[in-house]
Amino acid sequence: MQKxxxxxxxxxLAIGAGVLFMTERPLTVTVVQPETDVALRIYGLGxxxxxxxxxxxxxVGATLLSLSADAGDRVAQGQILGVLHQGEQEARVARASATxxxxxxxQVKAEASVVxxxxxxxxxxxxxxxxxxxxxxxxxxxxxxxxxxRDEDVARAEVAVAEAExxxxxxxxxxxxxxxxxxxxxxxxxxxxxxxxxxxxxxxAETGAVVRAGDPIFTLINPATIWIQAYIDEERAGxxxxxxxxxxxxxxxxxxxxxxxxxxxxxxxxxxxxxRRVWLTCTDCPAEMFLGxxxxxxxxxxxxxxxxxxxxxxISGFDGFRGRVWTVQDGRLAGAELTFGARxxxxxxxxxxxLPDGAQIVASPPKGAxxxxxxxxxxxx
Numbered sequence: 001m002q003k004x005x006x007x008x009x010x011x012x013l014a015i016g017a018g019v020l021f022m023t024e025r026p027l028t029v030t031v032v033q034p035e036t037d038v039a040l041r042i043y044g045l046g047x048x049x050x051x052x053x054x055x056x057x058x059x060v061g062a063t064l065l066s067l068s069a070d071a072g073d074r075v076a077q078g079q080i081l082g083v084l085h086q087g088e089q090e091a092r093v094a095r096a097s098a099t100x101x102x103x104x105x106x107q108v109k110a111e112a113s114v115v116x117x118x119x120x121x122x123x124x125x126x127x128x129x130x131x132x133x134x135x136x137x138x139x140x141x142x143x144x145x146x147x148x149x150r151d152e153d154v155a156r157a158e159v160a161v162a163e164a165e166x167x168x169x170x171x172x173x174x175x176x177x178x179x180x181x182x183x184x185x186x187x188x189x190x191x192x193x194x195x196x197x198x199x200x201x202x203x204x205a206e207t208g209a210v211v212r213a214g215d216p217i218f219t220l221i222n223p224a225t226i227w228i229q230a231y232i233d234e235e236r237a238g239x240x241x242x243x244x245x246x247x248x249x250x251x252x253x254x255x256x257x258x259x260x261x262x263x264x265x266x267x268x269x270x271x272x273x274x275x276r277r278v279w280l281t282c283t284d285c286p287a288e289m290f291l292g293x294x295x296x297x298x299x300x301x302x303x304x305x306x307x308x309x310x311x312x313x314x315i316s317g318f319d320g321f322r323g324r325v326w327t328v329q330d331g332r333l334a335g336a337e338l339t340f341g342a343r344x345x346x347x348x349x350x351x352x353x354x355l356p357d358g359a360q361i362v363a364s365p366p367k368g369a370x371x372x373x374x375x376x377x378x379x380x381x
Contacts, residue, residue, distance in 0.1 A: 026376040027368060027376070028366070029363075031360040032310055032311075032361040032362075038307040039344070041299060041345040044232045044298075045296055045297075046228050046296075048226065048229075048250070048291055048295055052221060052222035053201070055218070055219050056081070058214075060186055061215075064207055069081045081193065084190040086187060103176045107166070110162070110168075113166070114166050116162075197222065201218075201220065201291065204219070227263060231275040232277075235343075240262065245261050245300050246260055246280050247259060248285065249296045251293055258282055260280035262280055309349070311363055312349055322338070327356070327360060328359065328360045329358060329359045333374075334359070336356060336361075338353065339351075362375075
């Protein structure tokens with residue numbers, strides 16, 4: 001009985017000693033070291049896009065007679081891209097031209113009628129004045145003078161009628177001219193022109209098809225407006241500003257590094273993915289780029305002469321500004337609440353305050369970390 005008791009006591013002592021050894025055995029940890037000339041970058045993933053991308057088509061509908069461009073072609077502003085069958089519209093233009101000519105002839109005739117009526121009126125006015133004078137001299141009768149006045153009134157009315165008919169002819173001529181201009185404009189719309197210097201991305205119709213007004217025939221891009229559209233995590237988007245420089249890597253050219261600047265920051269974030277869009281113009285990208293190609297961007301948001309950059313995985317309870325880390329103080333582990341600032345593209349966050357004097361931040365807390373446990377600083381891997 002006594003022997004069993006001794007064996008039990010020895011086992012308890014051994015377990016206690018083991019626990020004491022495990023809790024007092026120093027943990028080997030790596031700590032964050034101050035760095036100099038720290039570049040603060042934000043990572044984003046996006047695609048190659050074009051700021052000016054346009055689907056062009058005819059402003060009228062008809063049968064597609066010919067197309068003079070295809071996908072991949074470069075076209076100049078004003079270059080003809082396609083033509084619609086225009087026989088019917090040419091007939092409308094001819095009819096409108098004939099109407100203009102007929103109205104012009106009628107207008108000339110009406111102008112002549114006004115001139116003739118005005119001449120007659122002038123004669124009647126002169127004759128009336130002579131008769132009035134003769135009546136005063138008792139050379140002619142009052143009846144003849146009254147007849148002369150009536151003739152003058154009739155001539156004046158005929159002038160008014162002629163002028164009214166002339167005005168009607170003028171209005172009809174203007175209306176016919178406007179109708180002709182409309183028909184000529186519609187005829188011009190049977191040709192499709194490139195609105196700017198462009199590259200054709202896609203062709204949506206073929207010769208012989210009947211197209212309606214507004215149907216897309218080509219998709220064009222302005223190659224001078226190629227840029228990178230990237231998505232940035234909302235937590236990091238607050239550091240973005242127009243004009244910040246960035247590096248760009250294209251998926252098709254992973255060894256190449258190109259340079260650009262932020263040209264636009266989206267005003268609306270994606271409500272599902274919690275990301276914000278930014279657009280970067282590229283200063284030295286290849287002359288030929290492909291829409292939709294994946295691109296990685298790293299945007300430089302700032303630099304620090306010296307900084308402590310803590311891996312985000314080493315921070316617990318992080319709310320975007322504050323969080324807790326393990327530190328080594330006087331050879332033992334101790335928790336500390338710190339404040340943080342800018343991030344970089346390596347998953348690290350800048351320490352801005354709260355670190356006790358002489359404390360060093362644990363970069364990767366090992367298993368078994370506990371308040372007050374002895375710690376030994378090892379070499380960084």
